Amino acid sequence: MKVLSIEDIMEIIPHRYPFLFVDKVKILDPGVKGIGYKNVTINEYYFQGHYPNMPIMPGVIIIETMAQVGVVILLSHEDFKGNIPYFAGINKFRFKRKVIPGDTLRIEVEITKLRGSIGIGQGKAFVEDRLVAEGEFMFAIESL
Template identity: 75%
Template sequence: MSKIIDAEEISNILPHRYPFLFVDKVEIVEEGKKGIGFKNVTINEYYFQGHFPEKPVMPGVIIIETIAQVGAVILLSKDEYKGLIPYFAGINKFRFKRVVKPGDMLRMEVEITKLRGSIGIGEGKAYVGEEVAAEGEFMFAIEG
């Protein structure tokens, strides 16, 4: 049974705040393991002022960060991880397959594939519609 986590609850789970909180909603598919996150990409995003004013494109590093934030919500929504802070430990095998522009709805499918102690690995794919925009693996460390 899935659980929907809205923007207000995401703010209670993640330490991120504007302008660095990128996730609008997360559906937990499997507690602590799998979920689907959503980001409505609007022309009002601060990074479009410089990336690129004539042809706005969401930066790849922000797409990776958004995928990682979905992974963090999936993990930190479990009682045993509440209040902890996730940090990037690595970014592996990421590929970008399509640009993400204002007006797109980014859907991230993320799975925590390994967790040993405070170190873990997640895999994520970002979609616009049915097209893969980006995919890859990230490593994280959790600190209390």
């Protein structure tokens, strides 16, 4: 198992503040499976409006965080290093609980299909041991 720091992640994917949502990724199987972490703090820009006096992490940010974890896992494999990822779709996504400041999201992702430059990832997001969201996302990889 390899643990990637925020510096490692920034070498793999092009995302930067304020749109880099992953703090750490454990690669369990390069290119296939891993676990990402996001420390949710009150300082996140989206809490200014979602919602004032009742901060809740937006579902679309949870989905984006999950996709970023998936792409870090995929691009950590030697065959995909240096490529550019694009979001291609969201399927069968469900939200089970709120995510609030102080929570740490643990996001488990497995790349379940990869044909050419198109892939599908299956993910689950947890706070502690409680499932907060799960679903499937599609991505495209562009070679440089």
